[in-house]
Amino acid sequence: MSTPDTSIEKKETLNFIEQIVKDDLAAGKNGGRLQTRFPPEPNGYLHIGHAKAIAMDFGVAERFGGVCYLRMDDTNPQKEDHEYVEAIERDIEWLGYHWSKVLYASDYFQDLWDFAVALIKQGRAYVDEQTSEQIAAQKGTPTRPGTESPFRNRPVEESLRLFEEMNSGHVEPGRMVLRAKIDMASDNMHFRDPILYRVLNMPHIRTGNKWNAYPMYDFTHGQCDYLEGVTHSICTLEFVPHRPLYDLFVDWMKETRGEDLADHRPRQFEFNKLNLNYTLMSKRNLLILTKEGVVSGWDDPRMPTICGIRRRGYSPESIRKFIDKIGYTTFDALNDVKLLESAVRADLNERATRVSAVLDPVRLVITNYPEGQVEELEVQNNPERPEEGTHTIEFSRNLWIERADFKEEADKKFFRMTPGKETRLKGAYIVDCTGCKKNEQTGEIEEVYCTYDPTSKAGTEGANRKVKGTIHWLSVDHCLPAEVRNYQCLWTCENPRDAIKQYEEEHGVRGIDAMRPFLNPDSICINRNAFVEKFLLTRQPLDYLQFTRTGYYNVDPDSTPEHLVFNSTVSLKEDKGK
RNA sequence: UGGGUCAUGGUGUAAUGGUAACACUACAGGUUUUGGUUCUGUCAUUCUGGGUUCGAAUCCCGGUGACCCAACCA
Numbered sequence: 211m212s213t214p215d216t217s218i219e220k221k222e223t224l225n226f227i228e229q230i231v232k233d234d235l236a237a238g239k240n241g242g243r244l245q246t247r248f249p250p251e252p253n254g255y256l257h258i259g260h261a262k263a264i265a266m267d268f269g270v271a272e273r274f275g276g277v278c279y280l281r282m283d284d285t286n287p288q289k290e291d292h293e294y295v296e297a298i299e300r301d302i303e304w305l306g307y308h309w310s311k312v313l314y315a316s317d318y319f320q321d322l323w324d325f326a327v328a329l330i331k332q333g334r335a336y337v338d339e340q341t342s343e344q345i346a347a348q349k350g351t352p353t354r355p356g357t358e359s360p361f362r363n364r365p366v367e368e369s370l371r372l373f374e375e376m377n378s379g380h381v382e383p384g385r386m387v388l389r390a391k392i393d394m395a396s397d398n399m400h401f402r403d404p405i406l407y408r409v410l411n412m413p414h415i416r417t418g419n420k421w422n423a424y425p426m427y428d429f430t431h432g433q434c435d436y437l438e439g440v441t442h443s444i445c446t447l448e449f450v451p452h453r454p455l456y457d458l459f460v461d462w463m464k465e466t467r468g469e470d471l472a473d474h475r476p477r478q479f480e481f482n483k484l485n486l487n488y489t490l491m492s493k494r495n496l497l498i499l500t501k502e503g504v505v506s507g508w509d510d511p512r513m514p515t516i517c518g519i520r521r522r523g524y525s526p527e528s529i530r531k532f533i534d535k536i537g538y539t540t541f542d543a544l545n546d547v548k549l550l551e552s553a554v555r556a557d558l559n560e561r562a563t564r565v566s567a568v569l570d571p572v573r574l575v576i577t578n579y580p581e582g583q584v585e586e587l588e589v590q591n592n593p594e595r596p597e598e599g600t601h602t603i604e605f606s607r608n609l610w611i612e613r614a615d616f617k618e619e620a621d622k623k624f625f626r627m628t629p630g631k632e633t634r635l636k637g638a639y640i641v642d643c644t645g646c647k648k649n650e651q652t653g654e655i656e657e658v659y660c661t662y663d664p665t666s667k668a669g670t671e672g673a674n675r676k677v678k679g680t681i682h683w684l685s686v687d688h689c690l691p692a693e694v695r696n697y698q699c700l701w702t703c704e705n706p707r708d709a710i711k712q713y714e715e716e717h718g719v720r721g722i723d724a725m726r727p728f729l730n731p732d733s734i735c736i737n738r739n740a741f742v743e744k745f746l747l748t749r750q751p752l753d754y755l756q757f758t759r760t761g762y763y764n765v766d767p768d769s770t771p772e773h774l775v776f777n778s779t780v781s782l783k784e785d786k787g788k
Numbered sequence: 789u790g791g792g793u794c795a796u797g798g799u800g801u802a803a804u805g806g807u808a809a810c811a812c813u814a815c816a817g818g819u820u821u822u823g824g825u826u827c828u829g830u831c832a833u834u835c836u837g838g839g840u841u842c843g844a845a846u847c848c849c850g851g852u853g854a855c856c857c858a859a860c861c862a
Contacts, residue, residue: 397791408860
């Protein structure tokens with residue numbers, strides 16, 4: 211199959227981070243080097259919000275001739291797993307980005323340990339033996355300064371000895387932590403003697419049983435950036451208050467290691483993270499949805515995860531296009547999913563193979579078409595791209611059409627099939643509707659009748675007359691049954707995150723119980739009465755399709771020739787008359 | 789009532805002291821063998837009050853509103 215040219219068109223304006231990078235490069239900062247990193251924690255699946263960060267981290271490096279490493283931020287073995295490492299790599303590749311190296315924060319555990327020991331010796335860190343409750347109580351509040359720990363000024367040797375013990379495996383988690391000695395009265399809460407190391411006594415996915423005490427995020431990230439040679443450490447806005455601490459630890463590390471090259475220093479920049487209306491993004495909440503069975507898994511097509519979106523039928527190009535459109539700023543935006551849908555429609559319009567599928571069938575009999583006659587008609591795979599060729603579809607006397615495409619009595623806004631009016635059967639003939647048969651009890655329409663104009667075959671001269679309505683169809687004896695899963699938003703409210711939080715506060719419940727009131731009961735609708743054309747047997751899992759006049763669909767990975775399964779990606783845009 | 793960040797149409801982004809632009813949505817219409825696509829048109833005195841300036845979305849001051857920070861998470 212040929213691939214449409216969907217390469218991202220070059221943007222004319224730079225976002226504020228690209229501008230900084232460009233200026234830094236022009237000024238010869240960092241010795242003219244550009245290095246970024248994408249640092250996910252392997253504790254869950256990537257979602258579309260990560261795609262925005264990926265597009266920034268890899269994108270800026272690509273654009274300005276730098277490098278971008280993938281660095282797993284694996285400092286908390288309680289939550290991390292190989293499963294996630296593999297999924298993260300798979301998803302980044304699917305999005306079309308390439309890392310020059312995969313690194314792990316745990317690669318630097320020894321450096322961080324040595325650095326921590328040095329800080330203790332310098333009197334800049336101490337082991338605190340208070341409980342977490344005591345430490346929290348002493349932290350103060352944003353409006354009230356904290357108080358100093360009674361262990362703050364303990365002898366260096368004592369801290370050194372206890373720090374070693376923390377890593378021995380014989381100290382109970384929670385018994386003691388290593389803290390930096392900074393300022394318990396700082397306006398920045400992160401400066402109130404932050405915790406550097408905690409005891410977990412737990413094997414790590416990479417380092418096994420080597421370590422029992424593990425470094426915290428703030429004591430890891432900047433130093434890893436520094437040791438790796440990252441020049442621009444780009445992250446989201448919630449890390450703005452961490453930046454002074456990031457800089458402080460980098461300074462301390464430079465000083466301790468005696469490396470005072472002014473150029474050799476990473477700097478942190480922050481952009482707004484992706485918020486989408488009718489979408490819940492946080493990993494914690496997505497985990498609840500999978501655990502509670504609200505969705506079938508991380509790759510449920512309703513999930514905002516990369517794997518969910520992929521299974522739903524989105525193309526990587528459409529996601530990149532969307533991210534390109536929403537841009538990067540420092541404004542806390544709530545983006546409209548309609549922009550994402552428009553991006554996927556634009557992309558799929560270019561690449562999706564057009565096929566016929568009847569989702570709610572009613573029988574149409576062409577009374578003047580000979581019984582037993584079958585014609586093989588040629589239909590275009592994609593009218594937007596004639597070079598994609600054609601495929602054949604059988605036509606006969608008995609067809610399936612959509613129930614909604616026939617009305618016994620129609621107003622003038624309805625221009626599909628109705629008695630006494632001509633309708634075009636797409637790619638076949640023009641027909642004249644003659645009537646229908648109804649169930650005597652229920653009044654339900656059981657069959658629709660029409661006659662065809664044999665001179666109006668598609669592609670011939672006789673087809674060239676104006677017919678207002680065109681409908682799709684399938685030959686009853688030549689189509690296949692299929693399961694079609696139709697999806698809608700998982701949430702009924704624009705901002706589920708806030709709605710859930712508010713519900714938690716008002717009703718004193720948490721987790722799934724606070725989510726249930728906002729879940730859309732119609733988010734999945736499984737249709738087992740659908741029919742599709744035989745041509746679909748040739749399609750592969752995840753292939754992009756358009757069910758003509760209905761929407762974009764793709765082949766679910768569970769689909770087999772014996773049991774065809776399709777997922778709705780997004781509907782076609784609809785004009786109101788319908 | 790502390791600190792940090794932010795504010796441009798319904799949504800998001802641009803305009804780097806000089807005519808407020810673009811995309812999406814919505815609405816109206818043309819084309820069309822998909823009520824799709826495509827094409828045309830319509831929709832803002834830039835949160836507010838003052839100041840600086842020949843000139844302010846942009847710079848300064850005061851309001852107002854929103855978000856982030858008090859995890860041994862990242």
